[in-house]
Amino acid sequence: MIDRTLAPAFGQVENIDLLHAMPYKLDNGLQCFVIDGGDQDLVRIEFIFSNVEWDMTKPLQAFATNTLLNDGTSQYSAAQIADKVDYYGAFLQTEYNFDQVTVTLYTLNKHLKSTLPIVKAILTDSIFPQREIETFILNQKQKLSVNMEKNDFVGRKVFNEALFGNTLYGYDIDAAAYDHLNRSQVAEYFRKAYQPQNCTLIIAGKVKNETLQELNNIFGIDWNNAGVATPNSFTFGKAEGAEHYVEKKDALQSAIRIGQIAINRGHTDFPGFQVLNTILGGYFGSRLMANIREDKGFTYGIGSALVSLKNTGYFFIASEVGADVCSQAMSEIEKEVNLLKDQKVSDGELDLVRNYMLGSMLGSLENALSHADKFKNIYFSGLDYDYYDTYIRVVRNITPDDIIGLANKYLNFENFQKVIIGKK
């Protein structure tokens, strides 16, 4: 009979091998990176553009322009673009985040020749028909009105505004912002941002030589730069902590989101802070989950995260808790934050977190696409692959004293912006 009370022997993750991105440039200087791997005969091609020339009187420019790229060129109508992409079983996605907009093509290699010219057309020749802009504004306003009924959505908006003010990171988009959007703003932004020098191309999957040739033929020859656009640059001071409470009378739950400006990936403390964050709220077994979900049953989920942006970083804790236990949940969160500053984490807990983080890192490298994501993390932070060696070294070697030091340096509950939407 086996003794089921004894855990099997186990080992720590030894090697974490990253597929390195191969850099090259198209003839017009467009910077590309290739991450080649996998058996599936497909690629993901990402065209990533920095957000540029933030203007708070036109807060929706970048988002609207990128979303509307699918909606017509001088050659193709929105319907024809959609027909072509869908016909070849491809997926053409537009994404927007705080620092960049991305146009992503997922396609089987055998359809690459048919799908790439569509991407070329939308990146260089979008015309933004007035009718499509009107539809966009109308539908986005409806979506916004639904989202404003969701406490976690409102919480995110209030929190971002408290941290980042009237920058792109924090601007409070309301229905009026959509009313002010117009075609000339979109056309202006399209001219400024969608240029080869503002673009990075990341190709991941089974990448063939002819693919690179094809990319150069389509995007490297006659796509030219026209005027330099300046990428956004923001600075944020440390603000006083404050409470931001939005009451919702019939709320069954309250959305909590609290945190403060922190550091980004380029800072030497970043990997250590990630260990600290994992202990507090970064995995299922974290202290916040163990206390507020698994012991008290106040919530379905609670977590924390350290987010790296181009111009700063921030730390936050978020949850949706029963409206009747919101105050109790807040004081338990405060307790857990302060505990990390006062008491050393035990070796047992720290070792568990080390192993969890290394296993999680290994598991996040599933295929060429995920290796490409790892590359983007460092490249757009101005770092190289040494970062991951450092990260792994820090995770392996960080001490309980280091954790206390980081907690005291970065986690100050009084300085947190504390957002509660619902009841308290």
Add this chain to the structure above:
Amino acid sequence: MVLFDRFTLDNGLKVLVHEDPTTPMAVVNILYDVGARDEDPEKTGFAHLFEHLMFGGSVNIPTYDEPLQRVGGENNAFTSNDITNYYITLPAVNLETAFWLESDRMLSLAFSEKSLEVQRNVVCEEFKQRYLNQPYGDVWLKLRPMAYKKHPYQWATIGKVLEHIENATINDVRDFFKKHYNPSNAILVVGGSVKTEQVKLLAEKWFGDIPGLEKPVRNLEEEPAQTEERTLTVQADVPLNAIYKVFHMPSRNDENYFTVDLISDILSRGNSSRLFRKLLKEQKLFSEINAYLTGSLDAGLFVVEGKPLPGISMQIAEEAIWHELEQLKLEQVTPDELTKVKNKIESTMVFSEMSLLDKAMNLAFFELLGDADRLNSETQKYLNVTAEQIRQQAQQIFRPENSSTLYYLAN
């Protein structure tokens, strides 16, 4: 193509192995053939609550998550109306830890009162977060009992009401475990950097001595054919009106399932789809509109849902939906449109083979359907669908007397 080996232990546990040497990771996926459809109508939401309790410690191991995280693993689970599925990813060198943990909770749980009490609260908060405290969150709590009068799909996996969860007792937990959580009712899939021989040894070692019981017999009442149109109007504190229309359709194992799945793609997949293009873009009647299937193992539902724009009456919105459905009944789709949705199926299948966890989950699911190898012939089934079959299925399904419509009106 997802290759696998398959064997069965003496106690009835089915084991599938998918060797994928390109990754240093391993996946362990256990599907239990039990879902919300197997619940007592007076104790709904129980299969899902039980899933939470599976993490509350087993007979020989006080906590489930901690030892797994200690070896670099992660896990989660989900419950549907049909199945309960648990999965682990971890560095392949630590594979045995997953066998140790999974086998012990199949052997027996700790049945801790504290765990039950806490998870009752957690699930009640989940109920509130996802169904009650969200705009339109309770739609499926209303639609299911409209569409299903006999079959247990009439309730959602979260349960009919909070009280059912609040009233769950430890004896309910014991009974449920005894009935459903035994080797003959489970399918284990191990994938990644593993060898079949190694998995055989580990499976025998850890699962081999768990007593085998008879696989529970499922005897659900079939949903009788619907013969009258059903409608319900509700008012709620939401900003926009919404319409939800559901039709009965064939089960996942029916040969017509693939045809109906393609119909939903024609209507709603991608920006070239009919509902998006015609009703949202061209006619500007809706701010959002979608069609999809519930995809359930027993006869499921074909769903059309949309939010009409302000100033568009429910009647106009509904007529526009019907017009698109009628078109499918009248005219065959063109060869181009059919090729388009088939190409999308093909590329989606290739993309899904990039994920080890997806492969393992799919193998388990298709094994439950009857044969894991069907995962590999699935694409062909879609490719075989003809335009005439699509027209016939549309005629079969899109009939008023086969429909239930929920008008969800803003206060």
